[in-house]
Amino acid sequence: MATGDEISSLKNPRVKEARALLNRRHREKTGKILLEGRRLIQDALQQDLQPLEFFYTKHALERSHENLSLQSIMRTRGAKDYLVPDAVIRSFSATVNPQGLVGIFEKPSPDLPNIPTFSLICDEVHDPGNLGSLLRCAAAAGVHFVALTPGCADAWGLKALRAGMGAQFRVSLCQGMSWPSIVECMKRSNTTIRIAEGCAEKDYALVDWSVPSALVVGSESIGPSKAALSAGHERIAIPMSDDVESLNVAMAGAIILFEAKRQRNHVAQTNGFVQHP
Numbered sequence: 001m002a003t004g005d006e007i008s009s010l011k012n013p014r015v016k017e018a019r020a021l022l023n024r025r026h027r028e029k030t031g032k033i034l035l036e037g038r039r040l041i042q043d044a045l046q047q048d049l050q051p052l053e054f055f056y057t058k059h060a061l062e063r064s065h066e067n068l069s070l071q072s073i074m075r076t077r078g079a080k081d082y083l084v085p086d087a088v089i090r091s092f093s094a095t096v097n098p099q100g101l102v103g104i105f106e107k108p109s110p111d112l113p114n115i116p117t118f119s120l121i122c123d124e125v126h127d128p129g130n131l132g133s134l135l136r137c138a139a140a141a142g143v144h145f146v147a148l149t150p151g152c153a154d155a156w157g158l159k160a161l162r163a164g165m166g167a168q169f170r171v172s173l174c175q176g177m178s179w180p181s182i183v184e185c186m187k188r189s190n191t192t193i194r195i196a197e198g199c200a201e202k203d204y205a206l207v208d209w210s211v212p213s214a215l216v217v218g219s220e221s222i223g224p225s226k227a228a229l230s231a232g233h234e235r236i237a238i239p240m241s242d243d244v245e246s247l248n249v250a251m252a253g254a255i256i257l258f259e260a261k262r263q264r265n266h267v268a269q270t271n272g273f274v275q276h277p
């Protein structure tokens with residue numbers, strides 16, 4: 001088992017620089033992201049993201065042939081690799097039992113599709129766990145494009161990445177997108193923008209999701225912003241029992257997205273073809 005340069009100190013400049021990527025501003029400044037665990041690193045490699053550095057423990061390589069193979073792939077793709085103690089990996093990690101593998105990659109560029117016909121717009125969704133869950137649902141429901149407005153949590157933070165289970169690599173994603181830019185993008189496909197709002201009168205399941213559509217989900221605490229409400233074409237809600245005030249934003253988003261997927265698949269099958277994500 002060949003290993004890379006050995007680093008033992010938490011004060012090592014390479015370790016300090018990698019740990020700085022836990023901070024959103026540093027990620028945005030440097031254009032780099034930190035990925036923890038084999039699954040996320042493999043997802044990034046499959047999407048042809050450029051690996052820059054690879055930190056791992058001796059135990060992680062000895063524990064799994066897949067981890068050893070990953071080390072070889074990272075080297076082949078040009079990453080500098082470092083053998084580090086558990087304490088260094090723990091300093092990068094937000095989990096109780098880290099896997100012992102951390103990769104540094106170039107951050108993906110914003111991905112703007114020309115004509116999106118099934119979109120999710122996250123409007124100031126602050127909680128990274130909810131944001132990651134929404135991205136995971138979007139990927140599973142076949143959403144073509146996800147826009148995150150300013151004020152959203154960072155999709156590339158560790159908590160959002162963990163909740164998203166790699167969905168960040170499976171959807172077209174644009175962070176920090178202003179509402180004028182979103183509206184212009186949606187106009188290109190004549191998309192109906194639907195705002196999820198608890199007090200809306202229209203049932204989410206009674207609208208036509210087979211046409212080009214965008215679902216807007218808002219802040220967990222105050223709901224959709226004024227800009228979102230101004231841009232929307234109609235407001236929808238999930239009917240609930242009177243004694244329930246609201247649903248978690250990720251749960252509500254999942255319910256609506258999969259109803260949209262059901263309708264879109266039904267129309268596609270009726271027309272004689274299967275609609276793929």
